Amino acid sequence: MTVRVRFAPSPTGRLHLGGARTALFNYLFARHHGGQMVLRIEDTDLERNVPGAEQELIEALHWLGLSWQEGPDIGGPYGPYRCTERLAWYQDALRSLQDRGLVYPCFCTPDQLAAERTQALASGQVPRYSGRCRHLSAAEQAAHMERGTPFLWRFAVPEDVVLTWDDAVRGTVSVRADDLGDFVLVKSNGIPTYNFQVVVDDAAMNITHVIRGEEHLSNTPRQLLLYQALDKPAPVFAHLPQVLNSERKKLSKRDPHVEPVLAYREKGYTPEALVNFLALLGWSPGGEQELLSLDELCARFDLARVHRSGAVFDVDKLNWIAGVYLRQQPLPWLTGQVSQQLSEHGLQPPPGSGPDWLERAVALYRDELTCAADFIELAGSVLLQPEVVWQAEALAVLRQPEAAAVVRAYRALAADDPDWTAEASRRRFRAVQQALGVKGKALYLPVRAAVTGRAHGPDLQETIACLPRAWVLARLDNALAEVGQV
């Protein structure tokens, strides 16, 4: 039997990391088994649907490198792939349950139910539907209908039944149906609830494996009940561990580190890095290699190796992986990404810079980047503006005994050196060294401090060569003035 999985998000907002991880695991599983993946948009909550969310979702998944064989964007043999376009399927299913007396109309008002729930909670009881409408006589039902009382359909949960399934991640799980309460199948607006919709659709679309987040664990027994009632075979369930924040709480959309997937694209992360990181959240490849391409992940993916406990989203590790992938990219590609960042921030290379300037500047900082946007933070104050602010550490260097003399000597040579390259700067330092007898730290650090305002940074010769001569001379002068050594 061909493996068929689905990723079934609701179009209520942007795709976040947790959702992306679920999509990725479905994708990896399908590809590993040579199966198919379906994208299904679960838009049955009319109120919460956000226009444009579906399009952005698809864009985010594509950016990550994921694809599917069937979906609202490309169609397929089991369509349509938006739930609101599948109402006929749910109506048929409801009719079949009605015929067998497995459902009943409920006329309780939302206020009534809310009041009961609050009361139950307050008195330490389990908040669960009382089943009041379950035992309404045919005459009472008819009277309500005649009066036009709004109603919904509930599933009559059988008593003394234990629902058990073999979860591909967690092993055997079982729940007593008595703990469930008669849950809603069709809302008063005629739209099915999630639990009903998902079963009808997964069955209709021949989904063989349902791989989803742990928060759905408690929905599973209800769905199992529906598969039985509808006389359909249940798929294999696999519940992925939750993705947690550093406080070990479920990743919330308000968490500072949790950004929509496309925010990572906007910052110039490589999607391969994000995918690699996400794959390691709750799953391990087994061997000791953990830097793996999408193809390698597909080859190795196995539900049996999915961990059971929640996984904390570790920003440090993401950034490390992101840096590794970024360093593997060709320089021209990275330069293009950085160039995009610059224009988005309204920044430009220094005046008089040649066409190769940005590539040289990016080469200087590439070792430190986790994403293209980092370039601005790292290089911005040194390379993109004429003036520099001297940090305390830099001023301390400039106040050392021989420092001012070195800076003055270097400035004199830089002022009329016809050659403005890294190699030329290197020659100037050699000249200063011979003239003053200063070498090593005492030679380079004062100039570094004066030119960049910092005691640390990438290669000094290249940095100077990337700056206009006028900026360098002015900074050297200003640095001397700053420490009273003019």
Place this chain on the structure above:
RNA sequence: GGCCCUAUCGUCUAACGGUUAGGACGCCGCCCUCUCACGGCGGUAAUAGGGGUUCGAAUCCCCUUAGGGUCACCA
């Protein structure tokens, strides 16, 4: 509160009854080096607690504790 799930270094994880409990990130040290970063080498650090079962338990069972999820006309 009921039900369900979970528990190995700070974090991601390996181990599927027998290992000096392994790797990665982070952190620390050393090397490289004008400094930083990259890279290389080394180090720090864990089986939540208590009972069983067993020749032998991180691994199997029970209890405790602690986290999380869920109990919607949301998905």
